[in-house]
Amino acid sequence: MHIACKCKGLPHTVVIFAGILSIIERYCWQEFADSLSSSTSMKTEPLELSYSHLPEYLKPCLLYFGAFREDQDIPVQRLLWLWISEGFVQKTEGKSLDDMAEDYLMDLVSRSLVTVTKQRTTGGAKTCRIHDLVHEFCLAKAKNEGFLQILHGDSDISTFTGPCPHRLCIYLIKEEELEKMRLYFPNLRCLFVFSYYHWNFSWKVIKLRDGSPGFPVLKLLRVLDLGDFDFGTSFPMEVVFLAHLRFLAIHGHMKDIPSAIDNLSRLETFLVKGNFDAVVLPNSIWNIKTLRHLWTTNSSMWCGFCLPIDNVEVSTHLDHLNTLSLAVDPFSQSLQDILTKLPSIRRLKCVTVRSEAKSPGNCNRILTLDKLTSLQSLKLQRFVGYEFEYPFNLKKLTLSFNHQPWSKMSAIGELPNLKVLKLECNSFVGEKWEMEEGEFPNLRFLKFSRLDICLWIAPSYSFLRLEKLVLYECAKLQEVPSSLGKCENLELIELRGCCESAVSSVKQIQQEQVSTGSQDLKIVIRATVD
Structure with missing residues (x-):
């Protein structure tokens, strides 16, 4: 009660x-209560x-x-x-x-200092913020x-007072201020460049007075965004x-990226934002x-990134590579060679850079992924004419523009x-998907988006652990299988751009759950079609 009263x-x-x-x-607790000051501002004391x-x-x-x-x-x-x-x-x-970094975040969440604003479909936090x-x-x-230290557009670096910071965030800084950065922040470890107004600076017009590039080389930097x-x-x-750059x-x-990228021998994370096509990496990338x-x-x-494979020794691996956005030629013989060089990969997005298409039924190539034993999240886009051998430990799978027949779903x-x-x-x-008994034993989240399926047949007690079903713009789908009414964990069915008969079938599933005493299932309907 003493502490509660102090909360005012x-x-x-x-x-x-x-x-x-x-x-x-x-x-x-009593010691903590006694430590609370009666005079200190309650705006800052709890945080202190x-x-x-x-x-x-x-x-x-x-911080x-x-x-x-x-x-x-x-x-x-x-x-x-x-953080890493x-x-x-x-x-x-x-x-x-x-995993350790995620534990740190959840510790801050448990102390009510950080709030999770969006959850991942696989569990855990996707976005967060602070009050x-x-x-x-x-x-x-x-x-x-x-x-x-934060510097705004009207900031003057030369007037900066206080301890020399190791990290600097710049918002719309003036060009002349860039010249001073090396002089006033010689020990800078981290630099962020942000914009309040979400528009992009043009790097080409920002030059120092001597004509050199606009970014002063701060040799101790570990993080540069x-x-x-x-x-x-x-x-x-x-x-x-x-x-010394890590990020x-x-x-x-x-x-393409220059071969001199391997000068960054300590680089751990490389992100390219805004690119609309494949980014070609040099052979020297294998040296990092x-x-x-x-x-x-x-x-x-x-x-995605195009990883080079020509003239690379068989023993060369990116042993520590955890996350990769990969762009490939879908009919290249080197694709499997690239995958064998990624023994520790956990998250992989693989897209193709060519648009040649074969008949959906003509699957004459196999993409072997089952040797990637650490892989947990996989996204495959535009692999027409392929069959897939999936990793046994896979937890999340996203597929698009692969034109697979529904008969291949059994492998998933x-x-x-x-x-x-x-x-x-x-x-x-294809118009029909007929599931087999015992499939998808641990599936929690299922999403269909812009598929031409008309008939979906599921045996009784399918998807026993399913929690969320999302159907977006599947206008031809006539109904959702009634067997989903037996899913005790089902919390949400969301439909957008689906036909009235599909909506009716979902409402019947909800009624069935209510009849068994469950009030947990939520139905969200948006923009039905005739």
Whole structure:
């Protein structure tokens, strides 16, 4: 009651204090209550106390949130990669760095300092954010400790006071301020370049007075995110002189990466944003033994890295590569050779860079993926004329534009650990899918999007663990199998752009669940078609 009274009815203070109490022993609660000041502002005291109770390894992880915009949903995967590149995450025997970083995040969530805003279909957090009061606290604390500094468009670097920061975030900085960066921030370890207005700077017009490139070479940088600079088709060559770089994110439409990229011998994460096509990597990429994540992001599906295979020794591997966005020629003989060089891959997006199509029934090639024993998430796009041998441990599978016959679904249904299946446009073609008994034993999430299926037949007690079914623009599908009414875990069925008869069948499933005493199933209907 003493602690509750100290909260003074402020909801955020209640949450923060509860987070502290949840991680300290009950016999320490009185000591904590006695430590609460009656004069200190209740706006800052809860956060100060919560911060002081954090383990030392979590403090920089929390302060790092100050680098992002207030009220911004932060992609969790990117955040965890940044923490790892900064060296915040401690190695633990039996756990990967990615898993440890996720544990750190969930610890902050359990202390009510971070909020998960979107969940992954496979479980875990997809995006997160912090309360505006926590953001304000992180900025002030980070500045006072020389951990992080924010520079805005009207900032003058020469007037900067305080400890020389190791991390710098720039928002719309003036060109002349770039010249001063090397002088005033010689020990900079991390640089972010952001825009408040979500438009791209043009790198070509930003030059220093001596005509040299606009980015001053800060040789101690470990993290460089230039996501709001648009490099066009040219790779920024000054980046290759940053020998200590662990994390690199750039924005542009470059077709290839220079061979000098292997100067970045410590590089762990390489992200290319905004690219609409394949990014060709040089043979020298195999020299970077620390690479863990090679990823491209764009609204277009057809983007990825082209890994070279010619003149590469058979023994050469990217042993530590965990995440890869791969662009390939679907009829190249080297595709399987590339896959054999990725023994530790856990997340793979594989897209094709050629549009040749064969008859959907003419499957005369096999993509062998079952040797990738660590692979958990797989996305295959535009592999027409292929059959697939899937990894046994696969948990998430997304397919699109592969033109597979529905008879090939049985190979997927046999995967014992599959939890998420997304069938996007033309992944499977044909009017009828008839399932077999015992398929999909652990599937939690199933999505159909823009498929031409008309008839879906499922035996009794199918999808026993299914929790969510999503049907987008499957206008020809006449009904959802009534056997789904026996799914005790089913929480949501969402339909958009489906016909009235399919909607009616879903409502009958809901009625069946209600008749058995279950009120948990939610139905969401959007934009039905005739």
